[in-house]
Amino acid sequence: MTAGMQRTDLVLRLPSAGPEPVPLDRALDAVVGYARGLRSLRFRSPGTPEGRWVQVPAFGWARFDARPASAGLDADVLLAEGLHGRLDEAGWQDVHDALDRVAPLVEALVARAEERPFWTLPDDELSVLAEPGTAGALLRRIGQDAGAHSGHVLAALHHRHPGLVPHLTRTTRRALLPHLEEGDSGVEAVIGRELRANADAFAELERAAAAATGDAHPTRLRLHDILLWLTTTLRLAHAEAAGRGDAR
Structure with a gap:
């Protein structure tokens, strides 16, 4: 993937993902692998009752990142299912109700940000010392009110506000917790x-990922999420290999 990059000397230093810096070409391979990687699935249909093997996307890119913005709560839930899997009837209603419940908090967050992306917000906006009413306080309330399927809720909110609302799962949240500092x-x-400390590298990764995939333009907030999730779920090597395979 280095052929599509303008700055190959950059590295990502993400303590939440591990102690070693990640060269930007490897990070790009991982993102492209997340977008294009495939896995085998045994498929049965009335026409082939004996079943056959088919190749399906290994990750959620095509079902989430490459999908257009939704036009309502029902579509929001469908997008979230594309990333986190199907919900039963009760779960679907829970996510739908949670999205409706946190809507005023999201509106307040958007107003508070004043069109600034998450990674440009001042430190005080993510500090308890400046509360109440900060972006951090609103994000904490959204997480608390997201209910039993918070991953689905935050996925939908991130898709609606890709530059402002971080997408978090239980796995990525656990990886971030040891890096909290007093006052966060x-x-x-x-x-x-981590986004501010790696501003140049993430800016280049944003550009290179959009050029390499062609069907989505994930913000650095989503790219951070993808890399952290791949690392903490031990899928990074798989994604990198898939990305390198696409390059050949």
Whole structure:
């Protein structure tokens, strides 16, 4: 993937993902692998009752990142299912109700940000020392009110506000928790520090990932999420290999 990059000397230093810096070409391979990687699935249909093997996307890119913005709560839930899997009837209603419940908090967050992306918010916006009413306080309330399927809720909110609302799962939240500092309003403060500390590298990764995939333009907030999730779920090597395979 280095052929599509303008700055090959950059590295990502993400303590939440591990102690070693990640060269930007490897990070790009991982993102492209997340977008294009395939896995085998045994498929049966009335026409082939004996079943056959088919190749399906290994990750959620095509079902989430490459999908257009939704036009309502029902579509929001469908997008979230594309990333986190199907919900039963009760779960679907829970996510739908949670999205409706947190809507005023999201509106307040958007107003508070004043069109600034998450990674440019001042430190005070993610510190308990400046509360109440900060972006960090609102994000914490959204997480608390997201209910039993918070991953689905935050996925939908991130898709609606890709530059402002971090997408978090239980796995990535656990990886961020040890890096909290005194005064942080929540794990979102850790994400903010890592994005600011790697501003040049993430700007290049944003550009290169959009050029390499062609069907989506994920913000650095989503790219951080993808890399952290791949690392903490031990899928990074798989994604990198898939990305390198696409390059050949």
